[in-house]
Amino acid sequence: MLPTLPDLESLARRAGDILRAGYEGEHQVDYKGAIDLVTEVDHQSEAFLLGEIQRLYPDHQIVSEEIGLVPGSEGHQWYVDPLDGTVNYAHGVPFFSVSIAYARGGTVSLGAVYDPLRDELFSAEKGRGAFLNGRRLQVSRVAELERSLLVTGFPYDAWSSPRNNLEYFGRFARMTQGVRRLGSAALDLCYVAAGRLDGYWELTLHPWDVAAGGLIAAEAGAQITGLDGEVDYLAPPCSLLAASPAMYAKMLAVLKE
Numbered sequence: 001m002l003p004t005l006p007d008l009e010s011l012a013r014r015a016g017d018i019l020r021a022g023y024e025g026e027h028q029v030d031y032k033g034a035i036d037l038v039t040e041v042d043h044q045s046e047a048f049l050l051g052e053i054q055r056l057y058p059d060h061q062i063v064s065e066e067i068g069l070v071p072g073s074e075g076h077q078w079y080v081d082p083l084d085g086t087v088n089y090a091h092g093v094p095f096f097s098v099s100i101a102y103a104r105g106g107t108v109s110l111g112a113v114y115d116p117l118r119d120e121l122f123s124a125e126k127g128r129g130a131f132l133n134g135r136r137l138q139v140s141r142v143a144e145l146e147r148s149l150l151v152t153g154f155p156y157d158a159w160s161s162p163r164n165n166l167e168y169f170g171r172f173a174r175m176t177q178g179v180r181r182l183g184s185a186a187l188d189l190c191y192v193a194a195g196r197l198d199g200y201w202e203l204t205l206h207p208w209d210v211a212a213g214g215l216i217a218a219e220a221g222a223q224i225t226g227l228d229g230e231v232d233y234l235a236p237p238c239s240l241l242a243a244s245p246a247m248y249a250k251m252l253a254v255l256k257e
Contacts, residue, residue: 002076003057005125008100008112011052012123015045015098016116019083023117024092039090042066045082045098053078065208077103079211084113085184099186101211108234111212113186122190122216130193130219137220140195143246145172145254148198151180151188153205165203171254185240189213192242193220199243199251201227207234214242223248227255 022041046066053062054070061072064080078101083089085096094117102110109126122137124130130137142148150172154165173179180197182188185205191197193216200217211234218224225231227239229252243251 001057002104003102003110005110005112005123007056008102008110009114009121009123011049012098012100012112012114012121013116014052015049015082015100016114018045018048019089019096019098020116023089023094038066038086039083041089042083042086046080049080049082049098049100053080063208065206075105077106079103079108079208081186081208081212084186084209088183093183095182095184095187097184097187097190099208099212101208101215103211108211108215111215113190113212113216115187120190122193122213124193124216124219126215126219128219130216132190132194137193137216138195139192139217139221139244140198141244141246142198143244143250145175145247145250146177148176148247149178149180150176150199150201150251151182151191151197152200153181153183153185153188153202168201168203168255171257172251175254185209186213189217189222189242192222193217195220199241199247201239201241201251201255203227203237203239205238205240206236207238210234210238210240214240217242221245225252227252 028040060076062070062078081099089096098114112123114121188200222242224242226233233240
């Protein structure tokens with residue numbers, strides 16, 4: 001039995017119920033790094049998702065943010081981020097999501113990202129388009145940097161790593177209408193898919209951060225590669241550029257300066 005897009009959508013909504021129920025409560029916060037947080041709700045959402053996937057697809061491999069690799073067939077692989085935007089969540093900032101992707105034969109074919117506070121479900125099946133609550137998505141038509149609104153993020157080792165994205169941020173901030181840092185890579189990609197934002201780049205991500213959102217953005221018409229232009233942007237450490245074709249070339253040129 002193979003998963004379908006409605007299966008992923010249902011899993012994302014049910015995990016989102018867990019996030020919504022715990023939002024703005026008192027949280028047990030642990031630190032994987034100086035600015036890399038995890039809460040008990042991350043673990044609750046992950047336990048639910050992994051339990052359901054293993055129950056329905058016991059031979060499938062799962063790559064999940066908190067637990068890591070769950071062994072299984074590499075021909076059927078899941079990428080799970082049970083709470084993308086944990087820092088926001090722990091501080092009561094209402095911008096976070098559940099992200100789930102399924103890859104068959106090494107190609108991501110299904111993706112769902114759910115924002116439980118806005119009840120916005122972004123989803124896509126490879127070759128069949130991207131949707132928000134059933135409405136087809138299309139990337140923006142903005143073609144000039146000076147008319148664009150971009151989004152990015154910063155790595156968890158930004159305090160110590162020279163690859164902290166600050167130089168790129170400064171470049172684009174001086175060339176665009178603005179650069180946002182919203183705190184959920186999955187939603188950043190979905191906002192590009194929806195045309196709310198014109199382009200997105202980020203360094204040092206993980207496959208579970210971007211597998212679902214990357215498919216959704218691509219199915220909405222975005223061009224997506226690594227920052228070096230390489231097609232395989234899921235190869236860790238993931239560095240990603242996603243934008244409409246007209247914006248993509250202009251952003252890539254700035255990143256290569």
